[in-house]
Amino acid sequence: MLELRSVSKRFGGIVALDNISLKIDRELVGIIGPNGSGKTTLFNTITGHVKPDRGSILFMGSDIARASIEDRVRMGILRTFQQPKIFWSLSVEENIEGVTRDRSVVEYALKRTGLWEKRQRNPRTLTLGEIRRLEIARCLALKPKLLLLDEPFAGLISSAAAELGELINDIYRELGIGVIIIEHKISHLSRLAKRIVAMNAGKIVFDAPVEEAMGMVRKLLLGGGYGEGASRG
Amino acid sequence: MGLKEISYGELIPLAVILIAMSVLPMLGLSSYMLTLLSLLLLFGALVSIYDFFYIRSGYINLGYTFIVASSAFSIAITLERLPTALAILAAFPLSMLFSIAILVPMLKLRGPFYSVATLLYPFTLAPIARLFPEVFGGDVGIYVRPLLSSPTHLYYLSLAISIGVLSLLFILLGTRLAIKLAMIKDDETLAESSGIGVVRVKILSHVMCTLMVTAVMIPYTQVSGVASVELADPMPVLIYALMASALYKPGSALYSFLGGMGIWWLDNFMRAAMYDLRLVVASSLLLTIYAARVVLGVAGTKIRK
Numbered sequence: 001m002l003e004l005r006s007v008s009k010r011f012g013g014i015v016a017l018d019n020i021s022l023k024i025d026r027e028l029v030g031i032i033g034p035n036g037s038g039k040t041t042l043f044n045t046i047t048g049h050v051k052p053d054r055g056s057i058l059f060m061g062s063d064i065a066r067a068s069i070e071d072r073v074r075m076g077i078l079r080t081f082q083q084p085k086i087f088w089s090l091s092v093e094e095n096i097e098g099v100t101r102d103r104s105v106v107e108y109a110l111k112r113t114g115l116w117e118k119r120q121r122n123p124r125t126l127t128l129g130e131i132r133r134l135e136i137a138r139c140l141a142l143k144p145k146l147l148l149l150d151e152p153f154a155g156l157i158s159s160a161a162a163e164l165g166e167l168i169n170d171i172y173r174e175l176g177i178g179v180i181i182i183e184h185k186i187s188h189l190s191r192l193a194k195r196i197v198a199m200n201a202g203k204i205v206f207d208a209p210v211e212e213a214m215g216m217v218r219k220l221l222l223g224g225g226y227g228e229g230a231s232r233g
Numbered sequence: 234m235g236l237k238e239i240s241y242g243e244l245i246p247l248a249v250i251l252i253a254m255s256v257l258p259m260l261g262l263s264s265y266m267l268t269l270l271s272l273l274l275l276f277g278a279l280v281s282i283y284d285f286f287y288i289r290s291g292y293i294n295l296g297y298t299f300i301v302a303s304s305a306f307s308i309a310i311t312l313e314r315l316p317t318a319l320a321i322l323a324a325f326p327l328s329m330l331f332s333i334a335i336l337v338p339m340l341k342l343r344g345p346f347y348s349v350a351t352l353l354y355p356f357t358l359a360p361i362a363r364l365f366p367e368v369f370g371g372d373v374g375i376y377v378r379p380l381l382s383s384p385t386h387l388y389y390l391s392l393a394i395s396i397g398v399l400s401l402l403f404i405l406l407g408t409r410l411a412i413k414l415a416m417i418k419d420d421e422t423l424a425e426s427s428g429i430g431v432v433r434v435k436i437l438s439h440v441m442c443t444l445m446v447t448a449v450m451i452p453y454t455q456v457s458g459v460a461s462v463e464l465a466d467p468m469p470v471l472i473y474a475l476m477a478s479a480l481y482k483p484g485s486a487l488y489s490f491l492g493g494m495g496i497w498w499l500d501n502f503m504r505a506a507m508y509d510l511r512l513v514v515a516s517s518l519l520l521t522i523y524a525a526r527v528v529l530g531v532a533g534t535k536i537r538k
Contacts, residue, residue, distance in 0.1 A: 081426075
């Protein structure tokens with residue numbers, strides 16, 4: 001579904017992505033890594049918010065490195081952001097109405113995320129968990145093939161995080177799509193993802209099944225080889 | 234609460250005022266009064282267009298008077314050369330040609346950069362008019378061929394065009410265009426990431442704005458009788474437009490119509506009583522309104538609380 005081939009990106013002297021190659025199919029993949037390891041830059045490169053300096057990005061067989069953000073959305077690459085991003089001046093329903101003409105899709109997206117009863121509400125009255133669900137509802141309305149979630153559990157209390165995790169898992173299973181989740185803590189991903197990709201200093205440190213990844217993270221943490229952030233090139 | 238519910242709430246008082254205005258000529262008002270009322274209605278319409286297309290999208294176009302003046306010139310130029318019906322039709326694409334210039338910074342610039350870039354446009358009109366006096370009439374401007382001689386007829390034409398503009402804006406409020414403009418204002422990056430063709434929406438709203446302004450300028454130029462660079466003067470017209478949109482709440486095109494009419498009336502009074510202080514008074518009022526919005530906790534450009 002998605003393949004990154006030798007993708008590199010620098011910001012001045014900072015190497016944000018260093019020759020990243022990654023293949024993701026219709027699976028739920030977790031990306032972990034410390035701050036500045038290149039996780040969000042990787043997302044930005046996939047969604048078109050950042051143009052890579054080198055390398056190619058293939059989605060469903062076609063090179064999308066030059067495609068616009070809008071084109072990528074049309075192809076089904078949808079994302080949420082680290083800081084919750086919704087349209088604050090619009091009602092919950094209008095947040096979805098603005099992205100699709102299809103009334104039944106609006107209804108589906110809001111019902112699927114449990115926000116239908118709150119559709120007339122001002123999003124400022126929603127809880128953080130509900131805001132995160134509204135972000136996912138927006139993505140659902142745009143018919144995702146690949147869903148990129150940037151730290152969706154950040155700031156959530158454990159019950160809300162568990163609820164959100166369940167929703168993400170259900171959506172992944174129902175739609176048979178690819179889902180990539182960025183997280184700081186592997187513990188949030190252990191019950192969700194089957195595969196974990198760890199990044200550090202713009203590089204992939206390991207790419208392994210979740211059970212194996214848990215052990216590797218432990219080893220890396222003890223060995224001090226994890227958590228240095230982006231490298232200077 | 235959604236956009237549609239709010240716009241219905243705004244429609245009723247407006248409809249009452251417009252119905253009342255439609256019977257005014259029957260009260261035997263003087264030609265001067267009817268002319269003033271015509272300009273009042275048209276200025277209100279210009280403010281509501283500005284509010285809908287620019288305040289709602291967060292693209293504060295400080296070059297709006299360039300569109301107003303170039304539309305007036307388009308009408309005058311075509312009326313000078315073509316038969317009436319053809320001239321009116323031709324004025325629309327011609328004003329579009331002028332306003333494409335202002336579209337260029339809109340595509341790349343955001344926020345204050347866009348506003349400052351567009352502010353330069355109105356100031357370019359005067360040198361252009363002086364450079365091509367045979368087309369634009371230099372500093373004096375060009376005479377607009379009269380189509381209607383009776384002030385009552387002009388008043389009704391102004392009223393009809395204003396109602397037409399407000400109806401169109403009201404219809405647009407219920408469309409996805411209004412939602413998309415609000416989305417762009419809220420967060421352009423998120424709008425892009427939601428598949429909104431941000432550039433396409435900007436172009437569409439700019440084109441619609443120019444066409445509506447041109448429609449308003451048909452009776453406006455008939456009332457004023459001349460199209461001149463004076464119309465491009467951004468001060469204090471822009472202050473009035475910003476003030477009118479902030480009086481109730483930014484992004485409320487329908488109430489801006491009333492605000493625009495009220496402020497135009499105030500301007501008319503100041504022209505007669507304190508011409509030199511006009512800019513000072515207008516600016517102070519604008520600052521007071523914005524300060525009051527901050528104090529009252531309604532700062533920013535939220536559509537609803």
